[in-house]
Amino acid sequence: MEQTATMVCIGCRKHPSEIEEYIEAAREAEYPIEEYVRSEEGTYNRANGHFACTDCYVAMGAPSAPQGWKAP
Numbered sequence: 001m002e003q004t005a006t007m008v009c010i011g012c013r014k015h016p017s018e019i020e021e022y023i024e025a026a027r028e029a030e031y032p033i034e035e036y037v038r039s040e041e042g043t044y045n046r047a048n049g050h051f052a053c054t055d056c057y058v059a060m061g062a063p064s065a066p067q068g069w070k071a072p
Helices: 020-029 033-040 054-059
Strands: none
Touching (some): 020 033
16 A cells, blocks of 8 residues: 555665755655655656656656556
């Protein structure tokens, strides 16, 4: 289930609370960090908690899909 899935970047293997871009954005939005990623990160996969932070997404070649790319 989404709420219990461990959130982790599939590239660097970091959790949202370890990635400065999410820490800052969540602070500015006044959201908890994990809630920010769930609602704002386009690569977030609700089924398993995986996502790609910006640096890793770019390093992967910025994958895309017709319905929006989600991290496997």
